[in-house]
Amino acid sequence: MLLTPELIEYRDTVRARAAERIGPFVDVLDREQRFSPEVWAEVRDLELFGLPFPSAVGGLDGSFLAFTVATEAVARTSASAALYPGTTVQVAATLLRHGTPAQVERWVPTMVRGDAPVAWAFTEPQTGSDPKQLQTTAVPDGDGWRLNGQKLFISYARQAQVAVVFARTPGGSVGAFIVRTDTPGWATGTPFELLAMGGGEPAPIYLDDVHVPGDQLIGAADEGFQAMIAGEAQGKIRAAAICVGIAQRAIDEAATYALQRTHRGQSIATKFPTIQGLLGEMEASTLAARALVHHAAELIDRGGDVAREAAAARVVAGRAAREVTSAAMQVCGAYGLTRELPLERLYREGKFFEVAQGVAEIQRAIVARHVIADHAG
Numbered sequence: 053m054l055l056t057p058e059l060i061e062y063r064d065t066v067r068a069r070a071a072e073r074i075g076p077f078v079d080v081l082d083r084e085q086r087f088s089p090e091v092w093a094e095v096r097d098l099e100l101f102g103l104p105f106p107s108a109v110g111g112l113d114g115s116f117l118a119f120t121v122a123t124e125a126v127a128r129t130s131a132s133a134a135l136y137p138g139t140t141v142q143v144a145a146t147l148l149r150h151g152t153p154a155q156v157e158r159w160v161p162t163m164v165r166g167d168a169p170v171a172w173a174f175t176e177p178q179t180g181s182d183p184k185q186l187q188t189t190a191v192p193d194g195d196g197w198r199l200n201g202q203k204l205f206i207s208y209a210r211q212a213q214v215a216v217v218f219a220r221t222p223g224g225s226v227g228a229f230i231v232r233t234d235t236p237g238w239a240t241g242t243p244f245e246l247l248a249m250g251g252g253e254p255a256p257i258y259l260d261d262v263h264v265p266g267d268q269l270i271g272a273a274d275e276g277f278q279a280m281i282a283g284e285a286q287g288k289i290r291a292a293a294i295c296v297g298i299a300q301r302a303i304d305e306a307a308t309y310a311l312q313r314t315h316r317g318q319s320i321a322t323k324f325p326t327i328q329g330l331l332g333e334m335e336a337s338t339l340a341a342r343a344l345v346h347h348a349a350e351l352i353d354r355g356g357d358v359a360r361e362a363a364a365a366r367v368v369a370g371r372a373a374r375e376v377t378s379a380a381m382q383v384c385g386a387y388g389l390t391r392e393l394p395l396e397r398l399y400r401e402g403k404f405f406e407v408a409q410g411v412a413e414i415q416r417a418i419v420a421r422h423v424i425a426d427h428a429g
């Protein structure tokens with residue numbers, strides 16, 4: 053589907069405002085790897101939090117497609133900033149899908165307004181991919197649950213007032229719990245220094261006999277896995293949209309450079325077929341990735357099963373981000389390696405997304421499972 057003129061106008065507005073207002077904070081997010089309340093406020097002002105939600109819960113009656121378009125537009129300036137709404141939107145969507153009306157009424161409007169970051173605590177020291185290896189436990193305790201364990205690499209762990217924590221319940225299933233971060237027994241550790249994308253300060257969380265009231269279990273005690281899978285599918289599409297933003301910025305930088313850089317009086321863009329070949333490949337990969345991201349986002353809007361397309365979008369866009377940023381550095385020669393241009397940052401961000409928010413190998417395995425099921429007779 054082609055974007056409507058309204059969506060294109062909105063995208064261009066977000067892109068311009070992000071460049072103007074978030075641009076000055078890129079180094080805080082990237083080099084200093086600090087959470088920036090200023091960037092959070094800017095992203096909130098761009099209304100990304102409310103975009104994919106109905107007005108009944110305080111949203112803007114937009115669409116997930118519009119959200120991914122806006123996410124790409126912000127990522128063109130800063131991938132870290134584009135990640136800011138992610139876990140909060142993911143948790144709000146999970147509550148709308150699996151929560152009780154009382155939970156929706158209590159928690160969702162504040163998330164849709166973007167009042168404060170909400171954390172999504174799945175990953176543990178032993179795994180960031182496999183729910184069967186989760187070791188955090190939730191055992192019934194009076195009128196609620198008692199949580200014990202450790203989470204790792206949790207974005208906004210230190211800023212969030214609320215988190216969704218995934219834990220094993222008796223019988224071996226996974227439950228999803230809304231946990232207030234001021235609950236006794238909740239503690240966070242020091243954020244990791246990262247190759248890129250440290251603006252969410254991903255940190256460990258320690259859960260030591262954390263009591264969670266019974267009405268803060270999302271869905272049934274064995275529904276956490278489905279909630280996690282659906283939430284992660286949205287997360288993958290968001291991450292893929294960020295990858296497209298990274299790739300698009302790399303193209304813009306490389307094309308601008310190639311037109312200005314001359315070789316014996318002629319721009320390298322018009323003179324060298326090798327440079328044109330690189331630019332052509334970069335554009336083709338990015339267009340393909342964007343089309344797949346929009347397709348997957350539209351499936352979300354229609355309420356369809358999106359597991360295959362989300363994983364495929366994640367594979368294609370992740371590869372595009374890494375390959376396109378690498379090619380852009382090639383186009384720009386030595387300048388591409390300096391910090392005069394943003395390409396070395398974009399390159400680090402491209403690599404980041406081959407690992408985090410869904411390792412590429414597992415995404416390929418998910419797509420393959422669908423192919424095999426299609427052909428298994």
Ligand SMILES: Cc1cc2nc3c(=O)[nH]c(=O)nc-3n(C[C@H](O)[C@H](O)[C@H](O)COP(=O)(O)OP(=O)(O)OC[C@H]3O[C@@H](n4cnc5c(N)ncnc54)[C@H](O)[C@@H]3O)c2cc1C
Pocket residue numbers: 139171172173174175178179180181182204205206207208246248249250252254407408409410411413414417
């Ligand atoms: C900046 C940052 C922010 C993050 N934020 C969050 C957050 O907010 N919440 C959260 O829960 N997590 C978060 N994470 C964790 C992140 O999502 C995981 O690190 C990521 O999913 C990879 O998990 P892992 O490190 O355990 O790798 P593993 O799952 O251990 O994978 C290691 C390697 O083993 C291979 N492998 C593993 N399983 C399979 C399989 N089934 N098939 C084939 N190959 C396989 C893959 O090749 C992979 O490269 C964050 C991470 C970072 C770096």
